[in-house]
Amino acid sequence: GAVVSQHPSWVICKSGTSVKIECRSLDFQATTMFWYRQFPKQSLMLMATSNEGSKATYEQGVEKDKFLINHASLTLSTLTVTSAHPEDSSFYICSASARTGMNEQYFGPGTRLTVT
């Protein structure tokens, strides 16, 4: 149980285009989903926290207009990187917490974004 999927697993896009990454909780309802980015050989940096049906809360320094997060249902959150630039190339990982109140976050397998 507690499986989180991400799609796509990797994507290459041209500079200036937008890319959407999906995060799904497959076998549980996720009240809260988190989005992280990870640069090579570095730790996970929390970008934003999203609760179903409400606006995401962004961490300091993360541009909300560039990284659009939508959490439309209890099983799906999307991250859209708008007007992507090469510096946005990174490994993006989502996680989801079940609505049972437990603090375990279940992580997706990640999406590698390369902007050329």
Next chain:
Amino acid sequence: AQSVAQPEDQVNVAEGNPLTVKCTYSVSGNPYLFWYVQYPNRGLQFLLKYITGDNLVKGSYGFEAEFNKSQTSFHLKKPSALVSDSALYFCAVSQRYSSASKIIFGSGTRLSIRP
């Protein structure tokens, strides 16, 4: 503010030997502590957590961690390392225990087990 430190970028251990991956934390109030493992180009896998109770926490794959409040540490240990344990390990801390709590990750420690 909460933070977690992993002082070692890399730990090298011979297979069969015990291993320790260090972690110290800083948080106001009671900490909730976690260890995760990441294999190349993969997401994170949960290993174990400390919420309350017994200071020695046992987790997946034979790993355990000891919560030491006086030293504000939560070191990850395993009595006998396997080559397959080679991966990137993250310690993490949360200030509250709820499904919406923010988890802060350490910088990670690369564990390399040589045959």
